[in-house]
Each structure stands twice: as C-alpha cells, then as structure tokens.
Amino acid sequence: MKIGELSERSGLSRDTIRLYEKNGLISSSASQSETNNYRDYSDDVLLQLRFVSSAREAGISIADLRELMKAFFDSCDPSQAENVIIAKIEELKNRIEQIENVVSFLDAALVKVREGLSDA
Template sequence: MRIGELSEKSGVSRDTIRFYERNGLISSAEGKSTTNNYREYPEDCLVLLNFFTGAREAGMSVADLRSIVEALAGSCDHDVARSVMRKKISELKARSKQIDEAIVFLEKAITQ
C-alpha cells in the first residue's frame, strides 16, 4: 500500500511514517510504476505502527523501539518477541530506578 493509505489506515501521519522509515523501524519498497517514485509499504507496517503509537504514548524512545525491532529482525516467533520485550522491561525498570535516585539526589541538593 502507498503511504497515504497506510497513514489513513493507521492514523499515523505521513511525516511520522517517513520518520520511522528513516530511523529503520519500518521499510518500504519501490513501487511497480516506472513513472513515479511512489513507495509501497507491506501490510505488517500497520501492526508495527500500532505498536509504535502505543509505545510512544507510554514514553518509549525511538532508540528503545529500534532496539526491539532490531532484536526481532527476521523472527515472527511470539516467544522471541516476548523475550525481547521482557528484556526491554528489565532495562526500563533499571533506568527508572536510576531516574528515581537522581530525583532524590536533586531534591536533597535543593534543600541544602
């Protein structure tokens, strides 16, 4: 499907779709027509865009998304996907702990 149709079906803007593509999160192929430069996006981009939208709304970074996509590259195995996401959850929890510690440190610094 072309970018306009993908945008309409997913609710994600064309600019955001292009941003994700530039960052290696989704891919497209050259269209079949030799008279234009239209790109064709596979149907599975809809699933990815839905996942990305939820993840971004939850505060995940593009770098976080890229690490998940790279870890899942070439695998449609649900167990692999779960394992990758569990690892990302552990990383986020560790980052959250560091942020909490930084906040406590800064709050103490303010009161001194």
C-alpha cells in the same frame, strides 16, 4: 499500500511515518511502477506501526524502538534478540514501578488535602 493509506489506517501523519522509516522502525519497498518513486508498504507495516504508536505513547524512545524492531525482524541472532526484548521488558517494569511510586505519593497528598478540606 501507499503512504496516504497507511497514514489513514495507522492514525499517524505521513511525516511521522517517514520519520519512523528514516529511523529504521519500519521499512518499505519501491512501488511496482517504474515511472514514480513512491514507496510501497505491506500490511505488516501497519501492524508494526500500531505497536510503535502505542509504545511511543507509553514513552518508549525511537532509539529503543529501533532496537526492538530490529530484534523482531532483522535479527540474525535470535538469542541476541531475546536479550534485547528481555532487557526492554525489565526496563518497562521498572518504569511502571517508578510511576506507581509517584501515584502513591499523590494518593498520600490527596489524603492530606482532604484532611485540610474537612478541617476548614
């Protein structure tokens, strides 16, 4: 499919898709036609973009995603890929913990605010 359709179906702007491609998160091939230089995107790319998109929303950087996507699809050394993925999972679990700490803090703050409210 062409970038317009991919944009439509992925919910990402053309610009963003091109940015991701430039950064090695996805790849495309030249279109069949020899009169244009349009790019052709496979259905797989759509799936990849869905993952990338949710990962970006979860706060994973483009640089990190490049590593991951490379591990998924380009890795000549699967055990190397395994390591990249394991490391990333570890990182994300740490991040979850951090956020949970902040939530705990906010929960405590909430209790205090409510005490203040009932005092008043």
